[in-house]
Amino acid sequence: MNHSSNDTQTVKLKGEDVAKHNSNESCWVIVHGRAYDVTEFLPEHPGGPKIILKYAGKDATEEYSPIHPPDTLDKYLDKSKHLGEVDMATVEVEEKEEDPYEIERLERVKRMPILEQCYNLMDFEAVARRVMKKTAWAYYSSGADDEITMRDNHSAFHRIFFRPRILHDVENIDLSTTMLGTKVSIPFYVTATALGKLGNPEGEVVLTRGARKHNVIQMIPTLASCSFDEIVDAKEGDQVQWLQLYVNKDRAITKRIIEHAEKRGCKGLFITVDAPQLGRREKDMRSKFSDVGSNVQNTGGDNVDRSQGAARAISSFIDPSLSWKDIPWFLSVTKMPIILKGVQRVEDVIRAVQAGCHGVVLSNHGGRQLDTARSGIEILAEVMPELRRLGLQDQIEIYIDGGVRRATDIIKAVCLGAKGVGIGRPFLYAMSAYGLPGVDRAMQLLKDEMEMNMRLIGCNSVDQLGPEFLDTRTISMHATGVPPDTLALTVYDPLAGPAEQMSSKL
Amino acid sequence: MNHSSNDTQTVKLKGEDVAKHNSNESCWVIVHGRAYDVTEFLPEHPGGPKIILKYAGKDATEEYSPIHPPDTLDKYLDKSKHLGEVDMATVEVEEKEEDPYEIERLERVKRMPILEQCYNLMDFEAVARRVMKKTAWAYYSSGADDEITMRDNHSAFHRIFFRPRILHDVENIDLSTTMLGTKVSIPFYVTATALGKLGNPEGEVVLTRGARKHNVIQMIPTLASCSFDEIVDAKEGDQVQWLQLYVNKDRAITKRIIEHAEKRGCKGLFITVDAPQLGRREKDMRSKFSDVGSNVQNTGGDNVDRSQGAARAISSFIDPSLSWKDIPWFLSVTKMPIILKGVQRVEDVIRAVQAGCHGVVLSNHGGRQLDTARSGIEILAEVMPELRRLGLQDQIEIYIDGGVRRATDIIKAVCLGAKGVGIGRPFLYAMSAYGLPGVDRAMQLLKDEMEMNMRLIGCNSVDQLGPEFLDTRTISMHATGVPPDTLALTVYDPLAGPAEQMSSKL
Amino acid sequence: MNHSSNDTQTVKLKGEDVAKHNSNESCWVIVHGRAYDVTEFLPEHPGGPKIILKYAGKDATEEYSPIHPPDTLDKYLDKSKHLGEVDMATVEVEEKEEDPYEIERLERVKRMPILEQCYNLMDFEAVARRVMKKTAWAYYSSGADDEITMRDNHSAFHRIFFRPRILHDVENIDLSTTMLGTKVSIPFYVTATALGKLGNPEGEVVLTRGARKHNVIQMIPTLASCSFDEIVDAKEGDQVQWLQLYVNKDRAITKRIIEHAEKRGCKGLFITVDAPQLGRREKDMRSKFSDVGSNVQNTGGDNVDRSQGAARAISSFIDPSLSWKDIPWFLSVTKMPIILKGVQRVEDVIRAVQAGCHGVVLSNHGGRQLDTARSGIEILAEVMPELRRLGLQDQIEIYIDGGVRRATDIIKAVCLGAKGVGIGRPFLYAMSAYGLPGVDRAMQLLKDEMEMNMRLIGCNSVDQLGPEFLDTRTISMHATGVPPDTLALTVYDPLAGPAEQMSSKL
């Protein structure tokens, strides 16, 4: 009964002992079968102490795992606080309250459509929405503020129409292209998305395998659920990966990450420049709201609730002071090409060229950062004519991401001048619903769609695509394409005509 | 039993005695525990005699209180008609008919979300709509005619998209700015809105306290539920207030109000110029309709119902002859800066400069006056380029109000050239639902949003904001952004295809 | 039992005798208590023989009355076929089948809102829709084809926004103006609409009385339910009426009508030029469909159903060959000013000036004729700048009609250059729901709205209105304002994602 933290090295801890440390005065938690004393860490936890205290004295693995890479505790918690293994048989399995949503979800999982019923990328999203855990779905699917940008990312493609050519021999179609020197089979890459284990217990390595199978590049996220090395270890043969980088306030850490990535073979460094602070995503915040907040006193602004969803919890290290004057340093510490991810206006593309960057991704971070920002495809329509006017179009590679769901979207981007497009959420949804086969089928569907649509616009290969195949006159007519203002609609009482008399009055 | 009006000075009146005076021949009413003889006042009542007669011989406090400042009876009813205190224990408490809406409302109040579940300003509106009394909600939420302008005020912001810059050091963000010489913490002020006690029994002083806490300016409304002095008394330290003024037909009264306000420390005089007559707000009128109208004879136009909601009842004193030639007089009677509230086209902004005004508020009165008027943000997009062309942009401070719900809305207004924005209804809703903590949280949310969004567009301070951060090409494309014509939709029968045969025919 | 048609002059006919003539071999019908032998008339009936045969041997008054002016039988049926009075006590009252719609309608009539609950013109439409007979509602409310023009007529006004001026003394507002030399109290007139008795048993004279009360002009329709003289007889004092004219193939008839109208004091001749053939209104046609069509053989185009609603039945006399070369003749036969009603492009306005016409009504016939025609207000925005460019703006009076529901609509039209607007359906709906008091209130509401809105845009009188008070940049952006394609939507299956497995498969 009296285990000191020393003898936990040799004897397994009992669940009942851990259970006693269930307050902010002494707070132990179990993760992956080992106990940790996090009492002193509580105030430093980026996600706030409350979320930990919920698991004080208990097994926190299920909630901990997707949002912390496996090496987190080693990195951030002093060894003296690692209390050693727990005899999990002695840990009381908590009777979970019956969550009616969860019961229905498990029913929906049983009735899941089989994979072959998915005919397009939206279908994976439809299935994932039905079978994912509520909080995971909320994290993946949410966007900033009113989610206008998030939705406009896709609908912007529908403001571009095709001008296909006919009677061009399209028997043979070659979808391949080159990205930063790497030959790929189709002009998309798997862009970085955080917390892959929320959707699939294996996490980002599933995407690695899918990318390998279809010969496309995977961009490894800083905020992966898997560790960087796990993801690199999962690659095969000459498979190419890129690194997405949130720049740490401590540049030594950043330098270590970059050098390690280069050593492990990464072929591109994508520095995120649209997220000096990670966005407020209210759907995500609402889904996190639970008993955590229920005893907060109404004392106003000083006690603003800090449980702002996964995004805020995991991103406090990001350096908001990152600026153009840091670019030479990045160029000095790596030979990897440097690409700025999140550029949103032509002035900054030109500046990126001048700064010696090798590429930019025109992106609004999947609509998760600044709402009513413009979509990547729309920015592209602004950028390319100006680059061509200045003769800069070949000095930098332009990518876009956001809202790509159809091969026609890819073709439109390439026609306008992009080297390729990043696709994120759709593969997460495919992975969450169906694992690797889902990712595989999603990629194959894009290839099938693209081969067909290349034929239908009359082009054999990616280099034949150009702006003459598009009618883009209305791409910037936001007024019309603006997605509905859902919140405003829910609070608005429509006008109504005169009410009928109550019959009792007659 | 035989109380003359004289001995009511010393002996409390009995409820049964008051109850006898229940007709238009002798009409007494009880307000805040005192009885008043309003028989002679009936025909003069701005809201019409019927609404008073409903309470003849009864306690009218609940309905009276929110729409009459406390000094009303002293000001407008001769002392001889003040009958003195009533022994309220003797007043029969009226059995109210069970109002099913009210019963449901009280249920909804019990299930109110806690404050921390409100993540944006729309959320307060959503809660207020569920928990406010029906007539109060109708008064606050209604707009003119088809409420197209009221809704367009917010949606106009969605016709402006951002062009954020990247790689600008945004570690430190300063939201502060200066309005008419006063330093404030963020570029919004609490604009004047009428009848605060409809939403909260304390009325406008709640907003005074919230504004103090967040160091923003409150504009005191002429049509407040609290008296002007109560609102000024509620301020603390060097807190700054402005006065919103409806100009009285009797300029002596207006002069007295202005001089008093200046003496009490008001730092700005906002003269409302968009309301020579207060608007018809049909939702409000419908909510007021009750048994008042039910025995009206169908005799046509001569007997038009005068019970047109709170707005008309309280505004009959406003002078519709106010014109540009009155401006010199205002400049002569006060040293406060003079700002015209409700300017709607560039010609009038230029004229305001020429007339020596210190500012204008581009506003359509929250969509409560002229329907299909343009939103403040849209007028701003017309005004600023022309002012700059004429070199007048620094000779006047430009404000806008209407539809501001997000920090991005504030940022867009400031980018276009506004010194700041007025916010009205959202704070009323926050106050109605949650009192001061609601107002506090609403303001804090705007600060949190604005700090983040300043980072995301790449600006450290308000003075860095400019039109280059916006894409405003479609701001004036009304055709597309026009909110749906609700009434027209409710009366339109959609076309339908051929009907099925009745089975009996077979 | 053996009544010859001769002795019916003196002895009343018995119902049982009439009842025997119930086939196309001998077809008698009773109308207003008198019997008629229409056997030989059957093939000539513009509405087809079937609809008469339905009443063969029976009392047809109820269906006959609204769609035939009282002098119809005298004019079109030879005296020898007038069989004389019927003893109505002997006519078997037909047990009507219980029509569930009719039962519900009568319930709705009991619960009708009282008149004072109507706050705008849409409200009358909302009530009328609930309390009118189904076929009457269908006739009034229907438009051509997909009813896009009918709906766009109103929504076009919402593509125009106001630019009100401020600080203009608006204490006194004068709404009066002059139309074709007649002083009127407000710039609208009651435009011609057919078959007033469908909505109210008194018919068009109700509108005459309403117009008198409010000092506006009534345009008398050719296709009135009341006779022309009844409508003229209903006017009082110096009340002014105009005549709307469908030109008959037989010009002698037309001449007689014009001369008679002029003699009876009509002050304007409005020649309808947008209806060489009366429109197909499918809602109306569907509502007429009943057992009439149920035994039609499927033999294809040769036997196309002729029961095409009221419009077609009553309009076969209209001359489709009417052309510009007829205008001099009209000018020669009357001193009344001649106005072309239904002009739809600027070229034809100019031609009307050249032809010596005194005015035009820019109109698409309430959306009842050519679908996807432009609204009057939009045509006006095309017409006036061109007229001014040519210096013709004062040589002709321009009116518009269609979609006017708000005083703001009237103001917009006058700002753009119209002398006034015609209003039709709203008064029909007011009359159908509430009779004369409804018409009275509808007109008073427009006056109340207009007085207020004149104040709000800063104008004292109609002559101050001009295009500078409007922002019309998007009036012609049809693409955006096009009302939804209801029929197409009802036949379209929205795409859907993958279906769930049937649970039986698991």
Place this chain on the structure above:
Amino acid sequence: MNHSSNDTQTVKLKGEDVAKHNSNESCWVIVHGRAYDVTEFLPEHPGGPKIILKYAGKDATEEYSPIHPPDTLDKYLDKSKHLGEVDMATVEVEEKEEDPYEIERLERVKRMPILEQCYNLMDFEAVARRVMKKTAWAYYSSGADDEITMRDNHSAFHRIFFRPRILHDVENIDLSTTMLGTKVSIPFYVTATALGKLGNPEGEVVLTRGARKHNVIQMIPTLASCSFDEIVDAKEGDQVQWLQLYVNKDRAITKRIIEHAEKRGCKGLFITVDAPQLGRREKDMRSKFSDVGSNVQNTGGDNVDRSQGAARAISSFIDPSLSWKDIPWFLSVTKMPIILKGVQRVEDVIRAVQAGCHGVVLSNHGGRQLDTARSGIEILAEVMPELRRLGLQDQIEIYIDGGVRRATDIIKAVCLGAKGVGIGRPFLYAMSAYGLPGVDRAMQLLKDEMEMNMRLIGCNSVDQLGPEFLDTRTISMHATGVPPDTLALTVYDPLAGPAEQMSSKL
């Protein structure tokens, strides 16, 4: 019991014998009362072997018939595999599982509206949707990807408004025109659509008879359910037909088809150029999904489901290498005028002129091929001004198809410069719901509509139509007219405000 395939020539096969050959080792099927050994053919079947194996040993006639012309087995299966007649009385009639959709459909068929209740072309679609078999409806009604182009085809017409002229004598209306030298009664033709027997057991000959009756041209589809000769045999008198051609990889086959068509009297050769590969139509694919796919292993892309609906199954012969250099060959092998069907930009129209083609059809294949391609009417608005600028407008006949549902649509196309329009689906729906009388009525309705609408725009004959009768300023404003993105909407969770507390918490 031991029938060799030889003696089946004289003795009828028994059902039980056929039933034994029910696997991929020996697979017999019955079609139209005759048995066939398709064991060796299984891997070659364009629709995949699975769909055949479903009927192994059984009667496949019902599913086989609509999607294979009657001469298919003769052409593609060696005579030795024709096993001869089956005694159908001995074939076990399979008890079909009760399909609830089918039961409801049969109920709907009983309650079908009678033909006279159809007042426009949409009505036939509404009825067909209710009474057609699910898979047939899916095949006819589906389009490519998100069906944006399919829906835009019709809504594009609503982005064009009329500018009718008045006072033009329109007593006599002549709808006739000339197409490729043939006089027709109205400017539309019946365009080619595949698989007519899905909707009506008689197939395309029904359309032949309808076209005859109304003196319009029928274009015979390559992928008809009837054989080419059956369709030609069905014509009467001097009736004119055209041939729609999918070009076979084997040009000898194509040449044979062309020569045969010319010999049989076809007067135009319409070469489809927008379908080098037939489109993915997901609704169709989903409707085909059944137990066919249910045991597919999740092994990813290598095993992509091949059951992609009817379109893919029947089109594998089409030559994707067809190009401009083939045109001279076509000109050399036939004297029929050559028209390219599916041209989508002005450059290719000009090239068609240069190549010596006699016409083009501006078409996107009914929205079934490339999604977000532009509608024919919109391409026409691009093409004609450029042709006129180059003086080429008379060197080629321009047709459009897609989305035509109203006579106003036809008039708009002709005003813009088209010789006529092709109409496909509406006649299929009319035929599916009502057979020949349906087709007849549909055509008659178009004539009735067109006669009326010619009057209403003030034109007597087709040659008077011109662009001055249209307002086309917004035809290309896609942003606004883009049909809703149905799939995206189904997967999007609208934002919601704060949730109510569970009452249990109180």
